[in-house]
Amino acid sequence: MSPETHAVAHEPSHHHHPAALAHHFEDLGQQSEAATLGMWVFLVTEVLFFGGLFLAYTIYRGWYPDAFAVSSHELDIVLGTTNTIVLITSSLTMAMAVHSAQLGHRRKLMMFLSLTMLLGLAFLGIKGVEYYHKFVEHHIPGPTFQFEEKYVREAQIFFSLYFVMTGLHALHMIIGLGIMIWMFIWSWNGTITREYSNPIEVSGLYWHFVDIVWIFLFPLLYLVGRHLHS
Amino acid sequence: MPSRTALLPPRHYLNDGYGIKSWLLTRDHKRIALLYLAGVTFFFFVGGAFAVLIRLELATPAGDLVSDETYNKLFTMHGVMMVFFFLIPAIPAVLGNFLIPIMIGAKDLAFPKLNLASWYIYMIGAAFTLWAVVQGGLDTGWTFYTPFSTIASTTNVIPAALGIFVTGFSSILTGLNFIVTIHRMRAPGLTWFRLPLFIWSHYATALIMVLGTPVLAITIVLVAADRLFRFGIFDPAVGGDPVLFQHLFWFYSHPAVYIMVLPAMGVVSELVAAFCRKQVFGYTFVAFASLGIAILGFLVWGHHMFVAGQSVYAAMIFSILSFLVAIPSAVKVFNWTATMYKGSISWDTPMLYAIGFIGLFTIGGLTGLFLASVGLDVHVTDTYFIVAHFHYIMVGGTIMGYLGGLHYWWPKISGRLYNERLARISAVIIFLGFNLTFFPQFVLGYLGMPRRYHAYPPEFQVLNVLSSAGASILGVGYLIPMLYLMWSLRYGKVAGSNPWGAVGLEWNTTSPPPTQNFLETPIVTWDAYQYPTTVEGHVA
Numbered sequence: 001m002s003p004e005t006h007a008v009a010h011e012p013s014h015h016h017h018p019a020a021l022a023h024h025f026e027d028l029g030q031q032s033e034a035a036t037l038g039m040w041v042f043l044v045t046e047v048l049f050f051g052g053l054f055l056a057y058t059i060y061r062g063w064y065p066d067a068f069a070v071s072s073h074e075l076d077i078v079l080g081t082t083n084t085i086v087l088i089t090s091s092l093t094m095a096m097a098v099h100s101a102q103l104g105h106r107r108k109l110m111m112f113l114s115l116t117m118l119l120g121l122a123f124l125g126i127k128g129v130e131y132y133h134k135f136v137e138h139h140i141p142g143p144t145f146q147f148e149e150k151y152v153r154e155a156q157i158f159f160s161l162y163f164v165m166t167g168l169h170a171l172h173m174i175i176g177l178g179i180m181i182w183m184f185i186w187s188w189n190g191t192i193t194r195e196y197s198n199p200i201e202v203s204g205l206y207w208h209f210v211d212i213v214w215i216f217l218f219p220l221l222y223l224v225g226r227h228l229h230s
Numbered sequence: 231m232p233s234r235t236a237l238l239p240p241r242h243y244l245n246d247g248y249g250i251k252s253w254l255l256t257r258d259h260k261r262i263a264l265l266y267l268a269g270v271t272f273f274f275f276v277g278g279a280f281a282v283l284i285r286l287e288l289a290t291p292a293g294d295l296v297s298d299e300t301y302n303k304l305f306t307m308h309g310v311m312m313v314f315f316f317l318i319p320a321i322p323a324v325l326g327n328f329l330i331p332i333m334i335g336a337k338d339l340a341f342p343k344l345n346l347a348s349w350y351i352y353m354i355g356a357a358f359t360l361w362a363v364v365q366g367g368l369d370t371g372w373t374f375y376t377p378f379s380t381i382a383s384t385t386n387v388i389p390a391a392l393g394i395f396v397t398g399f400s401s402i403l404t405g406l407n408f409i410v411t412i413h414r415m416r417a418p419g420l421t422w423f424r425l426p427l428f429i430w431s432h433y434a435t436a437l438i439m440v441l442g443t444p445v446l447a448i449t450i451v452l453v454a455a456d457r458l459f460r461f462g463i464f465d466p467a468v469g470g471d472p473v474l475f476q477h478l479f480w481f482y483s484h485p486a487v488y489i490m491v492l493p494a495m496g497v498v499s500e501l502v503a504a505f506c507r508k509q510v511f512g513y514t515f516v517a518f519a520s521l522g523i524a525i526l527g528f529l530v531w532g533h534h535m536f537v538a539g540q541s542v543y544a545a546m547i548f549s550i551l552s553f554l555v556a557i558p559s560a561v562k563v564f565n566w567t568a569t570m571y572k573g574s575i576s577w578d579t580p581m582l583y584a585i586g587f588i589g590l591f592t593i594g595g596l597t598g599l600f601l602a603s604v605g606l607d608v609h610v611t612d613t614y615f616i617v618a619h620f621h622y623i624m625v626g627g628t629i630m631g632y633l634g635g636l637h638y639w640w641p642k643i644s645g646r647l648y649n650e651r652l653a654r655i656s657a658v659i660i661f662l663g664f665n666l667t668f669f670p671q672f673v674l675g676y677l678g679m680p681r682r683y684h685a686y687p688p689e690f691q692v693l694n695v696l697s698s699a700g701a702s703i704l705g706v707g708y709l710i711p712m713l714y715l716m717w718s719l720r721y722g723k724v725a726g727s728n729p730w731g732a733v734g735l736e737w738n739t740t741s742p743p744p745t746q747n748f749l750e751t752p753i754v755t756w757d758a759y760q761y762p763t764t765v766e767g768h769v770a
Contacts, residue, residue: 037409
């Protein structure tokens with residue numbers, strides 16, 4: 001009565017079984033597709049995660065355009081622009097790393113991963129300098145917040161959003177650096193091969209996503225409305 | 231067909247390795263499902279203990295058992311424990327985890343290590359929240375409304391919120407794992423429209439988990455920034471907006487209701503087909519109704535804020551959209567009843583739960599329409615009408631579905647049969663106890679009794695005593711299955727691979743299944759629920 005008689009033998013044992021293939025997948029192709037789809041789904045969750053912040057930014061910017069323009073003017077545009085360039089360059093080196101992995105060029109792969117990490121560290125260093133300036137200027141929101149009297153309340157909202165948005169972005173950068181160290185080790189010890197370059201591709205997706213978040217943060221926080229109060 | 235001389239299979243996932251390490255480091259989705267079963271059962275009884283205290287307090291009009299402050303903590307911790315640590319993970323993380331790979335003919339979920347990590351993340355989050363409870367609890371309500379939660383409350387908001395934040399990632403990763411598994415791991419020939427409806431509803435659930443939960447996470451981050459560092463994003467004193475919190479919170483927490491009830495609907499589809507021995511009527515409609523509920527569920531959050539100073543136009547839009555959710559929900563109810571029509575119905579325990587679900591979910595859903603209409607909602611906002619409504623959905627819906635599924639697949643999970651007579655009795659006790667507990671609350675709410683107070687005017691006492699009496703019956707009803715299910719683990723009759731005579735890939739492997747689920751990868755050439763149309767002898 002049940003259709004179990006239709007089940008047909010499908011033994012995986014006669015397949016070529018690469019070392020990187022996990023037991024529950026049929027082949028490396030299926031495994032790579034699963035990992036790539038998994039990362040894309042994860043990035044969708046990240047869009048929603050940052051989405052809450054972009055929503056809050058949009059609402060408060062609409063309510064307090066002047067305070068936001070004045071506050072935006074307080075940010076260091078030179079450092080912000082430098083960081084944007086640093087980060088876009090790191091996306092280039094990441095893309096080169098993926099390319100090298102797919103071609104199986106191990107030394108180039110390790111070099112580009114190292115460059116990506118260096119640029120990521122440079123970004124975080126510059127961000128740290130900016131944070132330090134804000135700390136000195138008493139622009140950290142909370143009881144010690146100081147700003148020109150007219151905008152002191154709403155400017156605190158701007159800086160709250162600035163610190164939460166850039167802070168969470170920086171946290172994602174730090175996690176990204178951790179992933180890069182992991183990928184560097186895997187490249188060094190030969191886990192990554194031309195047949196099994198998928199971990200580098202998936203890590204690259206994450207790295208590019210974190211860059212794209214910054215591509216939105218930079219104009220919203222540093223640029224929009226700034227010329228109104230120069 | 232159950233055989234009187236059936237033996238357990240020599241090798242299965244339960245005897246594939248012994249000892250604590252073989253469980254705590256397992257990557258087998260079936261064992262991880264059992265780890266979750268232990269977790270959610272524990273938190274169900276923790277949350278239940280708070281409910282006992284609430285109903286004891288409300289047995290008399292005077293606030294005499296606990297202080298008002300303690301009472302605030304009791305309903306808060308009842309809600310937090312039940313919502314985040316029981317209702318949301320219960321069906322997906324236990325039954326979904328166990329069944330999804332088997333139902334689609336896969337060896338495991340796509341990411342087994344991530345699956346184990348999800349359980350640990352869940353337990354770590356639960357530990358933070360339990361710590362908040364042990365430290366004296368919190369009193370914000372499970373909704374954490376600002377600015378009370380960020381400025382006013384002096385209780386343990388941060389550890390509790392941290393626990394919910396952490397547990398959210400468990401939910402996200404489970405949803406991610408399900409989506410990838412359903413896309414990439416189906417057995418050869420198992421096309422989308424051959425999938426069991428359990429899979430469709432879990433796919434829809436996973437979408438909500440993945441799209442909604444991150445918004446809750448960022449909301450908790452902002453609450454923590456406000457509370458710890460006085461950032462002021464939700465603080466009106468610096469121009470922040472407390473209602474923005476409500477928007478962000480309900481953007482997750484309304485869809486979260488569908489995280490709870492959609493998997494139960496998936497269970498009910500399986501049960502109705504198996505115990506009416508029929509193909510589910512309107513399979514495609516039921517499948518798409520799951521996706522419809524998931525999508526519409528994201529567009530109705532404003533109906534929680536009809537009295538929160540929302541514009542009339544926004545309220546009208548949210549009201550209309552909320553009414554629309556009734557369409558896919560009704561599609562499901564009508565199709566289940568149409569499946570039962572002229573079916574060969576057997577009254578085994580899982581079917582009793584399924585029928586209970588259909589009735590109670592219908593009441594919960596119809597009262598939801600009352601609440602979707604703005605005028606009526608203003609009248610019953612923050613009364614016991616709301617409390618009764620969402621308990622009909624969450625307890626009458628989700629827990630009925632969960633228990634029905636647990637009974638239906640218990641022989642598959644454990645390899646043994648529970649005591650059917652005791653199980654039927656307790657299903658009836660639960661149904662009666664549930665209605666006695668919560669139906670009077672509809673009346674109380676309509677008469678104007680507000681929620682979240684530990685004292686009330688004497689004229690409400692009769693209905694409250696009924697409700698408290700029902701709660702004690704309900705509590706007994708929940709304890710009995712605990713006992714006979716545990717008893718069956720050792721003493722139950724051996725079930726055999728297909729005790730219900732049901733179709734579906736999970737019944738084509740041994741009970742309990744082998745670690746790799748199938749000895750040979752199945753090839754599927756048939757649609758779901760291919761029951762013979764003629765009535766066959768069915769052993770109950």
